[in-house]
Amino acid sequence: MRAAAAAQAPSPLGIRLNTPLLQGAYLAFNAIPDAYFLGDGPSCIFAKAEHVHGRHDLFSTLLSCASDHRIHYTGVNVFTIAGKFEDQIAAAMRRIHARPGCGVLFVGSMPMCTIAGTDYERLLREALPPGGKPAFLLPRRSAVSGDWLDGYASVLEAMAEGMDLGGSRPERGRVAVVGYLMDRNEGDHRGNVAELERMLRALGLEPASVWLSGRPYETLREARRAEAVLSLPHGRGAARVLARRLGVRVVEAGLPFGLAGTRRFVEALGRGFDRGKQAAAFIRRELDLAAPRLKGTVPQAFSGRRIAFAGDPHYGAAFAEFIDELGGRTGPLLLMGAARHLPREGQEALLRRPGAAFEPMTVDVEDGRCGLGLRGVDLIVGNTIAFEIMTLPASWLEFGFRCEFTHCLKDEPFLGFPGALGLAGALANELRQGDFRKAVAEEADDA
Numbered sequence: 001m002r003a004a005a006a007a008q009a010p011s012p013l014g015i016r017l018n019t020p021l022l023q024g025a026y027l028a029f030n031a032i033p034d035a036y037f038l039g040d041g042p043s044c045i046f047a048k049a050e051h052v053h054g055r056h057d058l059f060s061t062l063l064s065c066a067s068d069h070r071i072h073y074t075g076v077n078v079f080t081i082a083g084k085f086e087d088q089i090a091a092a093m094r095r096i097h098a099r100p101g102c103g104v105l106f107v108g109s110m111p112m113c114t115i116a117g118t119d120y121e122r123l124l125r126e127a128l129p130p131g132g133k134p135a136f137l138l139p140r141r142s143a144v145s146g147d148w149l150d151g152y153a154s155v156l157e158a159m160a161e162g163m164d165l166g167g168s169r170p171e172r173g174r175v176a177v178v179g180y181l182m183d184r185n186e187g188d189h190r191g192n193v194a195e196l197e198r199m200l201r202a203l204g205l206e207p208a209s210v211w212l213s214g215r216p217y218e219t220l221r222e223a224r225r226a227e228a229v230l231s232l233p234h235g236r237g238a239a240r241v242l243a244r245r246l247g248v249r250v251v252e253a254g255l256p257f258g259l260a261g262t263r264r265f266v267e268a269l270g271r272g273f274d275r276g277k278q279a280a281a282f283i284r285r286e287l288d289l290a291a292p293r294l295k296g297t298v299p300q301a302f303s304g305r306r307i308a309f310a311g312d313p314h315y316g317a318a319f320a321e322f323i324d325e326l327g328g329r330t331g332p333l334l335l336m337g338a339a340r341h342l343p344r345e346g347q348e349a350l351l352r353r354p355g356a357a358f359e360p361m362t363v364d365v366e367d368g369r370c371g372l373g374l375r376g377v378d379l380i381v382g383n384t385i386a387f388e389i390m391t392l393p394a395s396w397l398e399f400g401f402r403c404e405f406t407h408c409l410k411d412e413p414f415l416g417f418p419g420a421l422g423l424a425g426a427l428a429n430e431l432r433q434g435d436f437r438k439a440v441a442e443e444a445d446d447a
Contacts, residue, residue, distance in 0.1 A: 014363035017310075018336050019385065019401070024151025025108065025138065026052050027401060029070060030060050031182035031212035032220070034103030036070045036096050040089060040118065041110030045073035056384075056402045057184035058409075072096055081116055089118070090127040097128055097135065104217040106155065108138035134217070136162050148401070149234065149312075149337045152181060156211055156238035159220065160245070168224035168246055174208040175200060175251075175273075176223035178242055179235025181312070182212040183401045190214065191413030199256065199416060200230075203269055203278045211235060228273070233314045233341075256415045257315060258322030258423075259290070286417040293421055294326075301428035302328040308374060310334040310382030310390075311400035313342055313358060317350050319381065326424060331377040334360055334386060362389050379431050394441070395434025397426060 022045070029035045030052055039045035049071040053060040062070050074092055076085050097105050105128075107120055120137050128135055136158040146154070156178065177196060182189050193213045200207050208226040209219055223229070223242060231239030231252045243250045251272030256265035263283055270279025302323070308331030309319045320330045332355035339347045339358040350356045357364075366389050374380060379395040380387075384402040398406040399414075413419040 014361045014366075016359040017334060017362050017365060017386065017389075018338070018359045019148035020048075021146040021148060021151035021154075022048050022108075022110075023051060023401075024148030024153075025106075025155055026062065026071070026151075027148075027181070027183045028152050028155035028212060029106065030057060030062050030185065031214050032104065032217055033061055033214065034101060034216045035106060036099065036102045036104070037072065037106045037108065038089075038092055038096055039071070039073045039108050039110065040076060040113040040120070041073055042075065042077045043073060045110065046071055051402060052184070055404050057186060058407050059185040068099070068101060070101075076113060078112065081112060086118065086123060089120075090123050093124065093127040093135075097133055102133060104133060105135040106138060106158065107135065109140075114140050134162070134164065147338055149314075149341050153235055153237060156235040157241060159211075160238040160241040163221060163223075163242075165221070165224045165245055170227040170246065170248055171208075171225050172227055173204060174206045174226045175228055175230050176208045176226035176242065177210040177230045177232065178223070178239040179232030180210055180212060181234040181314075182214055184403075185214045187408035187411045188414055191408075191411035192415045192419065194411060195413040195416035195419060196256070199266060199282070200269070202282045203266070203273065203275045205269070205273060205275070211238065230269075230272075255314060255318050257318040257419070259287075259325055259417065259420050260321055261318045262286075262415070262417050262420060290417050290421055294424060297424065297428050298326050301431055302326040305329065305378040305431055306331045306376055307427070308332045308334075308355075308377045308380040308382070310380065310386035311336055313337040313339070313350070315400065316356070317342075317346060320350070320353060322420065322423070326427070331355060331380070332374065333357070334365060334382070336383070336385065365389055379427065379434060381427070393434065394438040395430045397430045 026049055029037050049062045053063040072092060074085070074089050093105070093107065096102060107124065109118070124135050124137060138158055139154050180193065180196065182193070193210055196210060197207045209223040211220055224246065226246065226248060228248050229239045229243040229250050231250050233255060239250055251268065253265050253268040254261060256262040266279045266283055270276040305328045307323050307328050309316060313335035316333050316335045320333060323330050330353060333350060333353060335350065335356065335358045374390060374393055377393050379397065380393060381397045381399050383400040384398065384404040387396065412422055414423050
């Protein structure tokens with residue numbers, strides 16, 4: 001009886017703490033400066049770009065004061081979807097494709113339009129001239145049930161499946177990096193791309209192309225010169241497809257985040273490309289530089305401190321490990337993405353940590369239920385979306401998408417060994433400042 005009653009219990013109120021598919025796709029378009037998008041649906045397609053342009057990314061070019069926007073919509077809505085609308089969609093495809101700044105066109109649809117079954121592939125064939133600028137249709141399967149990580153991955157997969165790879169010629173030592181989440185064009189991600197390329201070059205490898213890197217579409221086609229594809233977590237599917245089409249091998253690696261994560265990344269490169277000696281030498285040099293700088297900060301700043309995380313599940317485990325390295329303790333881990341994005345062992349490792357939850361309900365986070373409360377947390381590292389529904393402790397640090405109050409005007413990577421140093425310093429600063437703010441608040445209460 002008790003089991004039956006539990007099975008019939010109503011679902012909790014609220015919404016899941018996650019981000020819609022289209023937002024992830026927009027991050028990808030934002031990272032390809034000559035990519036234009038036509039979405040079949042109402043005006044909210046355009047409005048969603050405002051979460052990226054000028055709010056999360058100060059250097060975004062998705063929208064334009066001169067109305068040369070890179071995001072467009074057909075205008076179909078619940079009242080017009082049943083009518084004949086294909087002529088207007090085809091006309092919009094031709095108009096956007098002909099724009100001088102358009103180097104590549106992507107077409108997608110809102111769920112109601114996806115369900116309606118419009119044959120976008122046929123419209124693309126009929127509307128656009130053969131042999132012209134490339135155009136891609138985003139996979140339908142993600143439009144109805146996918147989240148933001150699916151949206152980003154779907155853009156990479158569409159290119160991997162349909163990109164013109166004519167003239168492909170693998171060159172020894174050249175590597176295509178597929179699956180970097182370039183969520184804005186500011187210095188944190190510019191710095192990360194530079195750091196990824198620096199680590200490759202330190203091992204005698206040359207980056208043919210980084211998917212994605214804030215560079216135009218034609219630079220992505222340089223992947224056709226790679227002798228191997230380096231697969232990162234945000235684009236595993238695209239990496240496999242591209243490697244298969246090129247007839248080259250895939251080398252999988254995790255995120256070079258934190259000291260141990262970066263070490264594993266470099267070791268994976270060493271094994272995958274037969275450069276074990278170079279990898280070991282690079283790791284020794286980097287740790288010799290990092291260790292003295294951390295020694296004076298880490299013990300005092302992090303010992304016994306409890307630090308929570310809210311954001312991308314791909315960074316969740318790496319973040320928790322990094323806090324362990326620094327001598328702190330992890331608080332709740334609010335993972336804003338479906339668990340299926342991680343391999344099963346990765347899911348299980350995260351869920352073994354107290355307070356870890358994939359896509360928690362916002363009401364549970366707001367009320368501190370299910371072990372997700374922030375009482376006793378010294379610092380929370382997370383994105384603006386999570387902060388909007390939380391009562392924040394004295395110390396908090398923005399990280400990930402969306403990040404509306406913290407911006408990087410110069411290169412400040414958070415990946416690689418330099419990124420680990422920079423992030424450790426930022427965390428330590430926030431903890432110290434939080435102690436001061438908390439002390440001032442307590443004195444004011446006593447007064």
